[in-house]
Amino acid sequence: MRDTIKKNVYKGLKIGRNEINISLLQFANDTIFMGKDTFSNMLSLKIILRGFKLVSGLRNNFSKSCFGAFEVDISSMLVFVKVLNYSLLSFPFTYLGILVMMNLRLQCTWDPIISNIKKKLDCWKHMLD
Numbered sequence: 745m746r747d748t749i750k751k752n753v754y755k756g757l758k759i760g761r762n763e764i765n766i767s768l769l770q771f772a773n774d775t776i777f778m779g780k781d782t783f784s785n786m787l788s789l790k791i792i793l794r795g796f797k798l799v800s801g802l803r804n805n806f807s808k809s810c811f812g813a814f815e816v817d818i819s820s821m822l823v824f825v826k827v828l829n830y831s832l833l834s835f836p837f838t839y840l841g842i843l844v845m846m847n848l849r850l851q852c853t854w855d856p857i858i859s860n861i862k863k864k865l866d867c868w869k870h871m872l873d
Contacts (some may be wrong), residue, residue, distance in 0.1 A: 841857055
């Protein structure tokens with residue numbers, strides 16, 4: 745992935761004032777790819793995933809794989825979904841317990857997460873008593 749970005753084959757997203765380039769997020773066995781909404785980027789992603797399969801011997805679970813995009817017209821998204829052979833992701837969606845597309849500055853966004861952490865802390869306190 746790093747090589748494709750260095751060679752300008754895959755273009756990630758530039759985030760923040762410092763324009764930090766972000767191309768993917770990984771947690772355990774989940775990966776979220778982020779990039780410009782271009783056909784060449786989508787083809788690069790397909791090649792990267794195929795290369796991963798060939799090198800690792802692991803395969804992508806297409807029944808669990810989804811494609812979603814912010815501020816991209818629906819016709820482009822449908823083309824990307826068809827080429828990648830993914831299902832179309834509907835927004836908002838939950839990832840690691842956080843509702844994606846909500847305003848992260850609002851308290852109500854964090855209430856379920858804080859509540860879950862408090863429950864776990866209570867369990868741990870009882871175990872220590």
